[in-house]
Amino acid sequence: MTEIAEPLSAPLEVGFDYTRSPGPVLGRFAAGLRQRRITGVRGSDGRVHVPAVEHDPVTAAPLDEFVEVGDTGTVRSWSWIPEPLEGQPLPHGFAWALVRLDGADTALLHAVDAGSADRMRTGMRVRARWAAERVGGIRDIACFDPVPDGPDSPGDADSPDDAGAPGDTTSAAPRDDSGLEPVQLLTTPIHLHYRHSASPEESRYLRGLAEGRLLGQRCPACRKVYIPPRGACPTDGVPTEQEVELPDTGIVTTFCIVNVPFLGQRITPPYVAAYVLLDGADIAFLHLVLGCAAEEVRMGMRVRAEWKPRAEWDTTLRNIDHFRPSGEPDAPYESYAHHL
Amino acid sequence: MTDSDVAVVGFAQAPNVRATSGTTNGVEMLVPVFEELLSGTGMRTEDVGFWCSGSSDYLAGRAFSFIAAIDAIGAFPPINESHVEMDAAWALYEAWVKIRTGEVDTALVYGFGKSSAGELRRVLAMQLDPYFAAPLWPDSVGVAGLQARLGLESGAFAEQDMAEVAARSRADAEQNPHAQLSGRVLVAELLARPYLADPLRAHDCAPITDGASAVLLASAGRARELRDRPAWITGVEHRIESAELGGRDLTASPSTADAGRAAGAEGVELAELHAPFTHQELLLRDALGLDGSVRINPSGGALCGNPMFAAGLTRIGEAARRVWSGEAGKVLAHATSGPALQQNLVCVMEG
Ligand SMILES: [Zn+2]
Numbered sequence: 102m103t104e105i106a107e108p109l110s111a112p113l114e115v116g117f118d119y120t121r122s123p124g125p126v127l128g129r130f131a132a133g134l135r136q137r138r139i140t141g142v143r144g145s146d147g148r149v150h151v152p153a154v155e156h157d158p159v160t161a162a163p164l165d166e167f168v169e170v171g172d173t174g175t176v177r178s179w180s181w182i183p184e185p186l187e188g189q190p191l192p193h194g195f196a197w198a199l200v201r202l203d204g205a206d207t208a209l210l211h212a213v214d215a216g217s218a219d220r221m222r223t224g225m226r227v228r229a230r231w232a233a234e235r236v237g238g239i240r241d242i243a244c245f246d247p248v249p250d251g252p253d254s255p256g257d258a259d260s261p262d263d264a265g266a267p268g269d270t271t272s273a274a275p276r277d278d279s280g281l282e283p284v285q286l287l288t289t290p291i292h293l294h295y296r297h298s299a300s301p302e303e304s305r306y307l308r309g310l311a312e313g314r315l316l317g318q319r320c321p322a323c324r325k326v327y328i329p330p331r332g333a334c335p336t337d338g339v340p341t342e343q344e345v346e347l348p349d350t351g352i353v354t355t356f357c358i359v360n361v362p363f364l365g366q367r368i369t370p371p372y373v374a375a376y377v378l379l380d381g382a383d384i385a386f387l388h389l390v391l392g393c394a395a396e397e398v399r400m401g402m403r404v405r406a407e408w409k410p411r412a413e414w415d416t417t418l419r420n421i422d423h424f425r426p427s428g429e430p431d432a433p434y435e436s437y438a439h440h441l
Numbered sequence: 442m443t444d445s446d447v448a449v450v451g452f453a454q455a456p457n458v459r460a461t462s463g464t465t466n467g468v469e470m471l472v473p474v475f476e477e478l479l480s481g482t483g484m485r486t487e488d489v490g491f492w493c494s495g496s497s498d499y500l501a502g503r504a505f506s507f508i509a510a511i512d513a514i515g516a517f518p519p520i521n522e523s524h525v526e527m528d529a530a531w532a533l534y535e536a537w538v539k540i541r542t543g544e545v546d547t548a549l550v551y552g553f554g555k556s557s558a559g560e561l562r563r564v565l566a567m568q569l570d571p572y573f574a575a576p577l578w579p580d581s582v583g584v585a586g587l588q589a590r591l592g593l594e595s596g597a598f599a600e601q602d603m604a605e606v607a608a609r610s611r612a613d614a615e616q617n618p619h620a621q622l623s624g625r626v627l628v629a630e631l632l633a634r635p636y637l638a639d640p641l642r643a644h645d646c647a648p649i650t651d652g653a654s655a656v657l658l659a660s661a662g663r664a665r666e667l668r669d670r671p672a673w674i675t676g677v678e679h680r681i682e683s684a685e686l687g688g689r690d691l692t693a694s695p696s697t698a699d700a701g702r703a704a705g706a707e708g709v710e711l712a713e714l715h716a717p718f719t720h721q722e723l724l725l726r727d728a729l730g731l732d733g734s735v736r737i738n739p740s741g742g743a744l745c746g747n748p749m750f751a752a753g754l755t756r757i758g759e760a761a762r763r764v765w766s767g768e769a770g771k772v773l774a775h776a777t778s779g780p781a782l783q784q785n786l787v788c789v790m791e792g
Contacts, residue, residue, distance in 0.1 A: 152573040158683035180586025181639035188578035197583040199687045208687030218639050239573040289576045295502035295559040300464045332468035338515030
């Protein structure tokens with residue numbers, strides 16, 4: 102039986118760029134932002150949606166009638182964020198707000214830089230603060246600023262109180278559609294932070310590796326030996342329990358020869374990635390087979406672990422640099438056929 | 442009951458806690474939950490006709506995280522299994538359909554989430570419109586605050602009402618051994634506390650919770666073998682609102698109202714509402730037409746423990762328990778997913 106120890110855990114950073122094709126409607130809205138223009142779209146019921154939407158939220162009809170609205174608007178609701186989180190528009194306390202821009206009928210979610218919650222109120226007038234560098238995306242609006250001395254609008258007014266608002270289609274200003282070619286790609290960098298925990302069983306295994314030991318565990322129901330051990334046997338749904346120390350010898354059950362170079366590759370191709378079934382284990386794990394020509398590797402080949410120098414060991418399977426042929430006769434197919 | 446009727450016949454849940462040391466695949470939480478659920482019915486895992494789960498890769502921080510959870514079932518030889526990237530109440534809907542079609546006669550539905558592994562307020566920004574909302578990283582508490590203020594300023598409710606919801610929930614949770622928060626608090630005391638995200642105070646927001654729950658469904662043919670007084674599902678419906686946050690009516694919950702009407706919410710005696718924020722319970726009660734005679738959240742509700750992707754399913758289990766015990770004849774369970782009550786499911790059960 103295993104002793105009780107805190108499971109191992111470590112920071113896990115997840116980061117990627119979400120790259121999306123916004124299509125002609127959202128792409129046009131994004132293109133407008135790059136030009137410091139806010140272009141909504143008219144819904145089936147005549148309402149102007151900002152941000153633009155591709156389909157009417159009620160009828161699902163495709164929408165494509167663009168309507169330019171103002172970059173000033175009215176706060177419809179707000180919440181105060183005293184300590185902004187990573188990625189949010191402002192580094193100091195700000196308000197999230199639903200801003201109905203002049204000429205729009207729906208509200209845009211964005212940040213208002215009011216300095217303190219005391220200066221926020223529903224109905225206050227705000228104006229977009231444009232980012233110095235604009236790429237065609239919602240962050241081209243850095244945030245909204247309160248309009249000093251701006252008269253409040255009633256929160257539930259049906260129409261904007263600015264005369265000649267851009268949404269008013271009867272206003273005579275000639276439209277200039279140059280520069281409004283839809284943005285083709287929107288890229289949003291995502292960075293999330295986690296604390297990843299290994300299970301108690303995995304933690305035993307990882308701590309064993311730091312001592313140069315290969316620790317599996319046996320399922321109390323089906324007696325199969327898993328390495329790495331599992332929180333539950335996939336056949337029986339019960340935690341594996343009984344610790345089993347395994348030798349660092351085994352066989353190649355199946356393999357592939359890697360010929361393709363890729364980013365981050367440690368070894369020059371061609372080389373062999375193989376499933377290695379340790380003697381006494383019932384599950385194979387993926388590792389490298391080096392120490393012979395790639396084309397000499399075969400199913401059933403006997404292999405032995407090549408450990409790194411002890412000074413380099415940590416709690417990972419990287420302590421085994423690779424497996425190499427042991428020179429023993431191949432295992433018969435029947436001995437591992439049921440592990441493929 | 443006709444052959445195609447479906448009942449809730451089993452329920453178990455893990456303790457709702459601020460953080461577990463377990464993995465994000467939920468196996469450690471799920472193994473004992475399944476054991477408790479099945480041992481209460483005399484069923485074995487291989488007797489379950491269909492398995493369906495709700496969880497999220499964003500919560501786990503890795504792709505296809507639900508696959509590892511399947512180890513907790515004993516998935517070999519192959520089982521009949523499915524997954525939704527939503528609260529597991531929606532997995533229950535899928536399982537209900539599966540039984541209704543006659544394909545299986547039992548289904549085990551489970552949900553799990555280790556919210557403590559990441560930064561929940563930021564993780565939940567990933568469920569917003571990915572084009573023009575999510576790139577700003579609006580946090581879940583801030584978004585809920587926008588909804589709360591709309592309700593407050595429209596006169597739909599007051600901060601006092603919100604605090605009363607919190608106080609009642611924590612007092613009720615004293616009877617719930619799985620609750621994360623419980624205790625007696627004075628409304629005046631709550632109202633004297635500072636804002637977390639004005640107009641929301643800490644007690645207006647559900648705590649960050651790790652947890653899991655599971656529910657067993659059975660066809661009419663099996664239900665009475667498994668439970669003396671099954672909770673028959675007489676209506677289950679779900680509706681969704683636009684992803685355009687600023688285009689929705691956030692002072693009401695029209696999708697809940699529609700789902701409640703379609704599921705036959707009228708005349709329920711008891712309701713378990715999945716409201717992660719105090720003001721959302723007030724909006725939900727209004728949308729469902731629940732008056733003062735309806736007992737709300739005797740378990741303490743999500744405000745006393747909100748394991749993401751399980752808390753909605755838990756509401757169905759908690760409501761069903763009141764039918765099994767004879768405490769209530771007709772009950773309602775509600776689940777929500779998405780920002781500011783975007784998606785809502787209503788399940789009505791009768792004894
Ligand atoms: Zn087993």
